[in-house]
Amino acid sequence: MVKAFVLPVKPCNHCAANDRQGGIMISQQLNDTITRVGPGTPAGEVLRRYWQPAALSDELAGKRPVVPVTLLGEELVLFRDSEGELGLIDRHCPHRGSDLCYGRLEDNGLRCPFHGWHFDRTGQCVEQPGEPEGSKMHEQIKTTSYPVEERNGIVFAYMGPGDPPPFPNFDCFRAPDSHVFAFKGLWECNWLQALEVGIDPAHASFLHRFLEDEDPSDGYGKQFRDKAANTEIPMTQLLRDYPRPEIEVEETDYGMRVIALRHLDDGRTHVRVTNQIFPEAITIPMSREMIITQWHVPVDDETCYWYSMFTSFGDPVNKELMREQRLAEHRLPDYAPLKNKRNQYGYNADEQDRLTYTGMGLDINVHDQWAVESMGRIQDRTKEHLGKTDKAIIANRRRLRAAIKALEEGNEDALPMKNGTDVAAMTGPLANDTISNDGDWVRAYTEGDAARRAACTGWDAKVG
Ligand code: FES
Ligand SMILES: [Fe+2]
Numbered sequence: 001m002v003k004a005f006v007l008p009v010k011p012c013n014h015c016a017a018n019d020r021q022g023g024i025m026i027s028q029q030l031n032d033t034i035t036r037v038g039p040g041t042p043a044g045e046v047l048r049r050y051w052q053p054a055a056l057s058d059e060l061a062g063k064r065p066v067v068p069v070t071l072l073g074e075e076l077v078l079f080r081d082s083e084g085e086l087g088l089i090d091r092h093c094p095h096r097g098s099d100l101c102y103g104r105l106e107d108n109g110l111r112c113p114f115h116g117w118h119f120d121r122t123g124q125c126v127e128q129p130g131e132p133e134g135s136k137m138h139e140q141i142k143t144t145s146y147p148v149e150e151r152n153g154i155v156f157a158y159m160g161p162g163d164p165p166p167f168p169n170f171d172c173f174r175a176p177d178s179h180v181f182a183f184k185g186l187w188e189c190n191w192l193q194a195l196e197v198g199i200d201p202a203h204a205s206f207l208h209r210f211l212e213d214e215d216p217s218d219g220y221g222k223q224f225r226d227k228a229a230n231t232e233i234p235m236t237q238l239l240r241d242y243p244r245p246e247i248e249v250e251e252t253d254y255g256m257r258v259i260a261l262r263h264l265d266d267g268r269t270h271v272r273v274t275n276q277i278f279p280e281a282i283t284i285p286m287s288r289e290m291i292i293t294q295w296h297v298p299v300d301d302e303t304c305y306w307y308s309m310f311t312s313f314g315d316p317v318n319k320e321l322m323r324e325q326r327l328a329e330h331r332l333p334d335y336a337p338l339k340n341k342r343n344q345y346g347y348n349a350d351e352q353d354r355l356t357y358t359g360m361g362l363d364i365n366v367h368d369q370w371a372v373e374s375m376g377r378i379q380d381r382t383k384e385h386l387g388k389t390d391k392a393i394i395a396n397r398r399r400l401r402a403a404i405k406a407l408e409e410g411n412e413d414a415l416p417m418k419n420g421t422d423v424a425a426m427t428g429p430l431a432n433d434t435i436s437n438d439g440d441w442v443r444a445y446t447e448g449d450a451a452r453r454a455a456c457t458g459w460d461a462k463v464g
Contacts, residue, residue, distance in 0.1 A: 038073035087121025153182030201260035289314030
């Protein structure tokens with residue numbers, strides 16, 4: 001369902017903001033409100049109403065499936081018990097606080113090495129071997145635990161009150177395991193500025209600009225090196241030659257649809273459809289056969305992970321190759337990128353002169369990482385100046401503020417996907433690059449998406 005954005009008549013309580021030409025000036029108080037996510041914070045409460053990626057299934061694949069997880073500022077431990085079930089519990093033992101990530105994985109649970117207290121996957125203490133014989137004290141000890149579900153390579157956690165919501169039937173969840181690859185990477189910045197690069201269609205014409213057009217390639221990190229839609233124009237050239245996209249933002253039941261239109265000199269229109277899935281994911285086209293759904297998940301206020309699910313409408317994904325390509329650029333166990341601020345992201349002035357806009361290599365993930373990390377751990381939004389092309393960023397902040405306000409007023413139903421929406425029946429969202437020959441760009445992207453889904457033989461991708 002798509003409806004036009006309705007601007008609030010007056011700013012919400014959190015907004016000490018004044019509208020000014022071309023954008024919104026925000027106060028330090030508002031910046032804190034929309035970025036900080038620890039327990040009890042306004043934005044943290046909003047994020048806790050949705051499933052959050054907590055770990056990759058890959059991280060549990062070794063001999064000892066126990067993984068430290070820091071999520072929304074909470075220190076937790078994820079483990080798989082001997083029944084094959086997952087538990088996500090407080091990392092600090094409720095006895096005297098030692099780190100359960102070093103626990104003994106035994107007897108269908110996790111045992112603290114300090115005094116042997118034993119916990120099952122629900123966080124219930126089931127044994128205290130050092131306490132007097134017959135002690136029932138353990139029955140009173142239950143540590144924090146959160147529901148988890150594993151979907152196509154990612155373990156999701158629900159950290160909010162009440163029962164977790166259903167999963168939407170989005171392509172990344174609906175496609176079979178053979179057609180989805182999941183990976184993650186650490187960024188040293190707040191989650192909101194990381195998300196905002198994903199709803200900013202204008203930056204691709206600059207940040208990801210290549211000064212020469214090579215043969216299109218599907219190589220890792222080179223998603224803008226393909227040909228544009230069904231044309232012979234390299235995407236690099238199109239982005240370079242048409243740097244002023246017209247941007248349309250439509251509110252949807254899952255978040256928003258962001259459409260970037262580049263009107264070509266020959267009368268055709270290049271249409272790129274991306275999405276924001278409230279509160280912190282995006283779904284974007286990667287290539288003709290693949291889309292990416294990516295969450296920007298807070299580790300704490302100053303660090304986040306991107307978690308991506310690459311979903312193919314064509315052949316099964318080559319997981320080994322995709323994993324190998326990405327592991328070559330990341331360090332385990334924390335999935336920190338090898339290029340980072342400590343080595344200037346590989347910046348090379350000669351390269352910036354002749355080959356790339358950034359001088360930081362061909363991997364667009366590094367470009368995005370530099371853009372969001374170099375703002376500072378939490379971007380100082382009191383100093384920013386938003387332009388017309390920041391339309392989706394403004395709309396998203398407005399929606400986040402509205403959600404914060406609704407929760408504070410006890411009106412959880414006003415949040416996206418909470419208002420009686422049949423979440424499990426939600427499909428899509430549509431994400432593609434296409435060309436409109438006659439200016440009817442809605443028809444062009446709708447038909448392009450339907451054709452791709454109809455041609456998908458690996459799984460049933462049809463919607464509606
Ligand atoms: S601190 Fe864990 S059992 Fe004592
Ligand atoms: Fe980007």
